[in-house]
Amino acid sequence: EPEVTQTPSHQVTQMGQEVILRCVPISNHLYFYWYRQILGQKVEFLVSFYNNEISEKSEIFDDQFSVERPDGSNFTLKIRSTKLEDSAMYFCASSSGTGPSPLHFGNGTRLTVT
Amino acid sequence: GQQLNQSPQSMFIQEGEDVSMNCTSSSIFNTWLWYKQDPGEGPVLLIALYKAGELTSNGRLTAQFGITRKDSFLNISASIPSDVGIYFCAGRGSNYKLTFGKGTLLTVNP
Numbered sequence: 001e002p003e004v005t006q007t008p009s010h011q012v013t014q015m016g017q018e019v020i021l022r023c024v025p026i027s028n029h030l031y032f033y034w035y036r037q038i039l040g041q042k043v044e045f046l047v048s049f050y051n052n053e054i055s056e057k058s059e060i061f062d063d064q065f066s067v068e069r070p071d072g073s074n075f076t077l078k079i080r081s082t083k084l085e086d087s088a089m090y091f092c093a094s095s096s097g098t099g100p101s102p103l104h105f106g107n108g109t110r111l112t113v114t
Numbered sequence: 115g116q117q118l119n120q121s122p123q124s125m126f127i128q129e130g131e132d133v134s135m136n137c138t139s140s141s142i143f144n145t146w147l148w149y150k151q152d153p154g155e156g157p158v159l160l161i162a163l164y165k166a167g168e169l170t171s172n173g174r175l176t177a178q179f180g181i182t183r184k185d186s187f188l189n190i191s192a193s194i195p196s197d198v199g200i201y202f203c204a205g206r207g208s209n210y211k212l213t214f215g216k217g218t219l220l221t222v223n224p
Contacts, residue, residue, distance in 0.1 A: 102147050
């Protein structure tokens with residue numbers, strides 16, 4: 001069964017550094033998402049992306065964050081200058097459409113900011 | 115913003131028992147989804163619900179989309195040890211965003 005893949009599985013970075021989290025969504029999906037889960041808390045929406053542009057973003061997704069689909073398969077999340085509170089699991093998800101199309105999640109990237 | 119209340123927060127049950135958990139929303143959703151998350155992994159879709167009143171089963175799991183479109187429940191029958199994990203409800207309104215509940219941690223004692 002097709003799946004969403006994310007790399008790396010764990011990223012350790014120093015405060016102030018830039019990180020890029022990578023995702024390969026399911027190949028025929030058109031809608032892409034990033035979610036974040038701080039340890040022990042619920043999964044929180046960051047951003048959705050369709051047709052090469054952001055369709056919706058949360059208040060968490062400030063100017064430090066950006067997303068890109070650099071080619072036909074990858075979907076990336078960049079954090080420009082990481083802060084300690086950015087430490088979390090970051091999940092990529094994709095869906096074939098909106099509305100009744102469920103999201104399928106990757107296994108996440110654990111980001112640790114020291 | 116949309117708020118989801120999921121309960122209970124945690125459950126400790128004996129193998130073979132049935133389990134029920136539910137979510138209520140402050141606003142109407144068009145889609146309800148139930149996910150399970152194992153430690154260190156991403157949420158895995160269990161059941162998707164698309165119409166008010168819909169009752170859907172997936173093996174020992176049954177979920178319903180409430181008539182008011184503001185609630186949903188998930189039942190697990192005859193629990194087994196591998197049912198252990200965190201169960202999340204998630205709802206989607208008319209926009210792209212999926213809002214998650216805070217999760218129910220299920221522990222099954224063999």
